[in-house]
Amino acid sequence: MARKRVVAYVRVSSSSKAQIHSYEFQEQYWRGKFDGDPNNELVHIYADRGISGCSAYKRPEFMKMLQDARAGQFDTIHTKSVSRFARNTVELLDAVRELRDMGVEVIFEKEYIQNGENA
Template sequence: MSQDIGYIRVSTVEQNTARQLEGIALDKVYTDKCSGKDRNRPQLQIMLEHLRTGDTVHVHDISRMARNVGDLLELVESFKAKGVALKFYKENMTFTPDTNDAMQDLMLTMLGGIYQFERSMMLERQREGIAIAKKEGKYKGRPQSVDRSRIAELLRDGMSIRKIAGQLKISPSTVQAAKKEIASRHS
């Protein structure tokens, strides 16, 4: 029995998924709350494993499925090879196993390229903004989640890196990085 399956992706945990695929009757929905920069997304992988011939995957728009052309084209081809249809609502495009439409394939490639370009531009603007903010002394990076003074205190007491990591419930590499940072401040 074929199923209508929804795939929803947002970039962050805080983002709302409600507007995607609203009002569409679906048998199952897979939702990822992570970047679409690559195919390494838990729910996407689970969905790919569970797809069966005759299923239809519903996606709000192309950028929700993939943010780079290579991954997008590979995913569409893998759906078709499995006998699965894929429907993008925003672009009003449907890909089925039994049809090959050169114009639709061209549009998919072009739109995928636009989304990839859009992501690259966003990241470039972000890097530029951070560089300017750093230069102006306004960007300090992410707040420290580890108490450097506590690590320094435990190191002075002669505790090993592994024991400090265990006591503070952090990784040994975090303790080593903090140790290096502390040493550089005192030299």
């Protein structure tokens, strides 16, 4: 069985010291989660720092992640929670549907939600 190519998406909404610590913690968490995992290969961590989640179109790393998904560069996106992925419900649903239609699974860890074939 081939290893899944996974990415993580991290967003912190401000540049405060606490938020930067949260970003560092999230990045460390994802690296640790997939280090040595025989089923998954972490290929990238997309991170928007100091940017609100209200509009995906204002988050360069989020947009790059969607572009890379369209190019078939990974199989699964992991993110801490729905609120880290998007705050705008319409944009959230549009993105998740587009990703699902491309065969890209999205996993929201905190809420235990995933949208892929194995969901």
